[in-house]
Amino acid sequence: MTSPTGSPPAWSLPRIGSCRGCTVIVLAGVLDHTATGDLAAAVIASAPACAPRVVLDLAAVSFCDSSGIAAVIETLRALxxxxxxxxxxxxxxxTRQLIARLALARFLIVHDTLETAITSLSRPARS
Structure with a gap:
């Protein structure tokens, strides 16, 4: 994967696993303009083709700006x-404050722990 500028992205997916029917993806590094386009493609490639339930673990993301959040929104739309x-x-x-400042908490559901994130996906989707 390369960024729109042709250089390697500043982020990576060092671990992908599954738990209770969910795909758990660890995202590491810097989540900025280098994630545009590539993040959604990488997540989609890592998840089941039909009705994927994905937890994106951001604990190892050292920095995230509005471009990074836009890449996450793009990933959400693709899923x-x-x-x-x-x-x-x-x-x-x-990152949590940025999501709140951008008024995206209604769309980007954030959990403090992996356990609560996985549990939330085992419940029916809210409308």
Whole structure:
């Protein structure tokens, strides 16, 4: 994967696993403009094709700006197009505050722990 500028992205997916029917993806590094386009493609490639339920673990994300949040929204839309769901787990306070400042808490569901994130995906989706 390369960023729109042709350089390697500043983020990676060092671990992908599953738990109770959910795909748990650890995202690490810097989540900024280098994630545009590639993040959604990487997550979709890692998740089941039909109705994927994905937890994006952000604990190892050292920095996230509005471009990074836009890449997460793009990922959410790509999963919704496949009747899937996405929740975020363990973001740093700066990322959580950015989501709140951008008034995206209604769309980006954030959990303090992996356990609560996984449990939330085992319940029916809220409308």
């Amino acid at each position: 919704h197009a496949r009747d899937g769901r996405l929740v975020l787990a363990r973001p740093r306070p700066q």
